[in-house]
Structure formats: C-alpha cells, structure tokens
Amino acid sequence: MANPKRKWSKARTSRHRSLWKLSVPGLVDCPQCHTKKMAHKVCKACGYYAGREVVKVAQ
Numbered sequence: 001m002a003n004p005k006r007k008w009s010k011a012r013t014s015r016h017r018s019l020w021k022l023s024v025p026g027l028v029d030c031p032q033c034h035t036k037k038m039a040h041k042v043c044k045a046c047g048y049y050a051g052r053e054v055v056k057v058a059q
C-alpha cells in the first residue's frame with residue numbers, strides 16, 4: 001500500500017509545536033476572586049469551582 005511519507009511537513013510540525021502552548025486555554029479569570037486560575041480546576045486562591053466552595057482554603 002502506498003503511504004504518504006509524512007502527514008505534515010517539517011515546517012508545519014515545528015510551527016504547530018511552537019504555537020501549541022499559546023493556543024492551550026490554560027488560564028482563566030476566577031469568577032469568585034478574579035485571579036488567574038487553571039481552567040476546569042478548583043481555584044487555588046479561594047477554593048471555588050462552578051460557583052460554589054468545594055475546597056476550604058486557609059485564609
């Protein structure tokens with residue numbers, strides 16, 4: 001069976017890898033304390049997730 005040598009060109013692969021971290025939605029603003037927090041994770045600053053306190057954080 002004939003197979004393509006590579007799916008993407010080397011240039012496209014390196015461009016993709018260099019931009020990968022920029023495109024990942026890593027940090028969002030916490031709606032509770034308005035600091036930067038990890039997306040889809042409990043906020044480390046206030047312990048809130050999805051509008052309620054799930055983790056007790058020492059003040």
Ligand SMILES: [Zn+2]
Pocket residue numbers: 030031032033034035037043044045046047048
């Ligand atoms: Zn927070």
